[in-house]
Amino acid sequence: MKTLNIPSNAPYSTTQQAWLNGFFAGMHRRILQNSGAEPSSDIRVLNILYGTQTGTSESVAEDAATLAKAQGLKPIIQSMDEVDANELVAMEYLLIITSTYGEGEMPDNAQILWDAVKEDNAQNLDNTHYSVLALGDTGYDLFCQAGIDWDNRLEKLGAKRLYNRVDCDVDYEDPAEAWIAAVIPLMAEGAATVVDVETPIKEKAKFNRKNPFPATMTLNKILTSEASSKETRHYEISIADSGLSYEAGDALCVIPTNCPELVDAVINAIGCDEEEIVDDVTLREHLTSDLEIKLPNKELLQVISEKAKDPTLRELLDSGDKDKLSDYLWGRDTLDCLLQNPDVMFSAPEFIALLKPLQHRAYSISSSGKMHPNSVHLTIASVRYEAQNRAHKGVCSTYLADIVNESTEVKIFFTPNKSFRVPEDNSLPIIMVGPGTGIAPFRAFLQERNFRKATGKNWLFFGDRNAKTDFIYEDELNTMQENGILNRLDLAFSRDQEEKIYVQDKMRENGAELFAWLEQGGYFFVCGDAYRMAKDVDKALHELIAEQGHKSTDEAIDYVNQLKKEKRYVRDVY
Ligand SMILES: Cc1cc2nc3c(=O)[nH]c(=O)nc-3n(C[C@H](O)[C@H](O)[C@H](O)COP(=O)(O)OP(=O)(O)OC[C@H]3O[C@@H](n4cnc5c(N)ncnc54)[C@H](O)[C@@H]3O)c2cc1C
Ligand SMILES: NC(=O)c1ccc[n+]([C@@H]2O[C@H](COP(=O)([O-])OP(=O)(O)OC[C@H]3O[C@@H](n4cnc5c(N)ncnc54)[C@H](OP(=O)(O)O)[C@@H]3O)[C@@H](O)[C@H]2O)c1
Ligand SMILES: Cc1cc2nc3c(=O)[nH]c(=O)nc-3n(C[C@H](O)[C@H](O)[C@H](O)COP(=O)(O)O)c2cc1C
Missing domain, CATH: 3.40.50.80 (Nucleotide-binding domain of ferredoxin-NADP reductase (FNR) module)
Structure with a gap:
């Protein structure tokens, strides 16, 4: 079983930590907690507000609610747009879980409440105790900005931060679990709660990002005609015998590998031996399956710019002008940056340490799980373009188009999006x-x-x-x-x-x-x-x-x- 990294200031005994590890591993159990008080009808309410675009924050909110319930609190989960500013004022114990969208913006369902809270005449939140969990992606300039904005604004309005904000990158699961484990007892502290709860612990998905389903692609069909300036494809991926199911509106995530020719070219450019072993794995294997070698990250660019004699990149990075930098980088990949600075060499471990993990890509599913229970359909534009006098390919869209076939496996997992659903009422337009x-x-x-x-x-x-x-x-x-x-x-x-x-x-x-x-x-x-x-x-x-x-x-x-x-x-x- 995985051990949770519960922050050192979290109020847990070793036994409680063991229980939490079981809890997050998705075990069902009966929880008996007795703080000495009698069962009370005024169990402390914990409001959990989430802001989400694609469902992740909502799912984390559900995990937080399950632990809160197990610890004798009465969690109320709502999307932010279900609440107005007056209701917010009445929330004494509050968790905010939000992703960031666009360019550092609120996700759609957080926007209305945010607009109200950021008004100059927004009401004071003196009675509120809160903590924020921010979901984001360090690939974006304004990392976790929506969560940061909420945290700062709540503090400014007089709310008391019970636990420091945690900002989660794409690998959000462990920090989110640790935040929940730390923050819930703080929210419960001093509450007159006696619990004898049959806790309905949420089943963890059988297959997920860390344990994807090895599926088979059964159809790869081009939809656009040959004369088109675009290439859009229809894919069908079998989920027969997987026990998996999905709803119309969900997304399927695909874990790609990098294009073999790009891997060759990158290894050539850094002047290393593809067979060199780093942490028990060859450099080629690292660059094929583990690391993002197309989209250049800022740390790598910084090192290239420091090692390089050509000052263009260094000046751009030093200028702090994000727009100029992203104009320069548009269409350029890591290989372009290396080729532009041919004198820059790396050792294999040094280069590997500078790259980010290769991430999955999400795709909106184009089939109904009721009509097609054994397969998932996708509709994907292949990213192919010319830049810097060479052909460029998007990692995942061309992995599906060019590399995956019926005899290879494709690693997938689902991300449910409960907000994006066909209305239950079949009569509505x-x-x-x-x-x-x-x-x-x-x-x-x-x-x-x-x-x-x-x-x-x-x-x-x-x-x-x-x-x-x-x-x-x-x-x-x-x-x-x-x-x-x-x-x-x-x-x-x-x-x-x-x-x-x-x-x-x-x-x-x-x-x-x-x-x-x-x-x-x-x-x-x-x-x-x-x-x-x-x-x-x-x-x-x-x-x-x-x-x-x-x-x-x-x-x-x-x-x-x-x-x-x-x-x-x-x-x-x-
Ligand atoms: C919730 C969600 C649902 C999605 N659903 C779909 C879907 O149904 N269908 C679909 O096709 N995509 C969908 N996407 C987008 C998808 O996840 C990928 O971003 C897309 O396939 C590109 O990934 P890639 O790995 O092929 O390209 P990457 O390797 O990620 O490369 C993309 C990068 O290449 C550069 N680039 C792209 N085009 C050009 C160009 N013409 N000129 C210069 N530079 C360029 C840009 O820097 C761009 O960021 C969805 C994304 C999300 C978040
Ligand atoms: N991250 C990635 O690499 C990646 C990969 C795939 C898709 N995407 C994103 O997803 C989008 C969808 O890609 P796609 O291939 O499905 O479609 P697309 O190529 O962006 O465009 C589809 C249609 O929308 C039109 N369009 C352009 N600007 C518009 C606007 N302001 N309002 C309304 N329509 C507009 C396009 O017209 P014109 O082109 O003639 O102007 C085209 O007719 C892309 O634009 C991109 O932002 C990103
Ligand atoms: C179009 C788009 C824009 C995004 N913009 C940002 C951003 O500006 N800053 C950031 O930290 N994360 C950004 N993200 C990453 C999301 O916040 C992250 O994937 C998050 O886990 C999504 O959670 P959700 O499913 O609850 O919406 C963006 C993601 C997408 C698809």
Whole structure:
């Protein structure tokens, strides 16, 4: 059994630590705690608020709630958009668990509460005791910024920090567990709680990031035509006999290996022997399976710039101008940076120590688990581009396209996204905006609605570059229209005419009907590019609500916020 790294200031005896190790290993047991007090109806409430985009924070919140319950607290888990600022004031014991999205921004379901809390006239939180767990990724400039913002703001509003914020990188599991183990007893301290609880401990997923399922790919089919400027593929991966299942809206994570030619080129560039053993493994094996060798990280760049005679990189890093640096790095990979500085050499251990672990990539599943219980479908744009006079390939998208076949295994695990779901009420209309690979979860949603024989209307906005070459799943969508499953399909092919036409233009053109669907209780889903498309679609949504609903800008914002609170406006954007 794995041993937890519980922080030294956590109030645990050795026995308690042993129990916690069992707890986090997912064991079921009856917990008897007796603090000497009588059972009380005023068990201390612990509010656990999560901000999430893809479900991880919610899952950590559930783990925290399970331990809280076991320790005699009454946990209440809510997404941040279920709470308003007045309710926050009444929360005496509070855990905030949030990821960061965009460029250091709040995840969607934390935005409304955050906007209220950051107001100058936000109410004081003198009675609140809190701690923050921040989820993020050090690959982004503003690491864990949303959690940092919450932590600072709560302190500024007078809340008392009971335990220091923990910032988690992609390997979030151990630090998150340690934070939970440390913070829950602090939240319970002094509470009149006697517990005799049959604790419903959450089953840990059988397969996860650390123990992925070795699956088989059964189909790899190109969807875009040969003449296309893009390459988008449809994959089917078998999960038969795995005991795994998934819901429409979930993501599948794939753990790739690096392209063998890139590994060769990198080894050549650093001037090492591929067979050199480092920590019992050859350099080649490290660079193939364990380490990120495509996306350059800042530590490596720093060392290259220090060793290099060419000062361009050093000046860029020293300038602190993030935009300039990311412009320079756009399209450049680690090999480009090495080739640009051919005199820079590394020993194998030195180079390995400078690289980050090779991470999985997430993909929105494009099939319904009810219709396809034995397989998972994915819709993936292969990342291939020319830069610095050489061909570049995205690690995972081309690993699936070029390396995996029916006789190799592909390591996968699921990440559930409970927020991104087909509505339970089958009679409600749904509007789906998914250009490019953004169509993936909506193919799953349509299959799901078909499977459920849902009577609610379905409307898809889809688009890509050219109709002739990039209208992926055209036949399926036509069939769904003929069968009455897809009631409306609006298409925006951006490069078929001089002026760009995007999905939001089609939304505007159909504003009256779109607003009518929302008024009927409709759901509005968006999937695809987070940085341009999702922002512009959001703007168009606000504008058409204002226009069609005869509302002021502020009233339109309120309307959209209400949709978000009711989980009728949700996004799966990347
Ligand atoms: C929740 C979620 C769901 C997702 N669902 C899908 C999905 O359904 N389908 C899908 O295709 N993707 C999806 N993605 C994106 C996916 O996870 C990967 O990011 C994507 O496949 C690229 O990974 P890669 O390993 O192939 O490329 P990487 O090795 O990660 O390389 C990508 C990098 O290459 C560079 N780059 C890319 N294109 C260019 C270019 N034209 N010019 C210069 N530089 C460039 C950029 O630096 C970019 O960051 C999703 C992401 C998330 C978070
Ligand atoms: N991390 C990665 O490496 C990676 C890999 C794959 C995808 N992604 C992200 O995921 C996105 C989706 O990729 P994709 O291949 O599915 O689609 P995509 O190539 O980004 O674009 C699909 C369609 O959306 C259009 N579009 C561009 N800007 C838009 C805007 N502001 N509003 C609305 N539509 C817009 C495109 O038009 P034009 O191109 O003609 O302008 C195209 O017609 C990518 O843009 C990227 O941000 C990232
Ligand atoms: C499009 C996108 C943008 C992100 N931006 C940031 C960021 O600016 N800073 C950061 O630390 N992490 C960033 N992340 C990483 C997420 O915060 C991290 O994956 C987190 O574990 C997701 O948790 P969730 O599933 O609860 O949303 C980003 C992830 C994606 C997909």
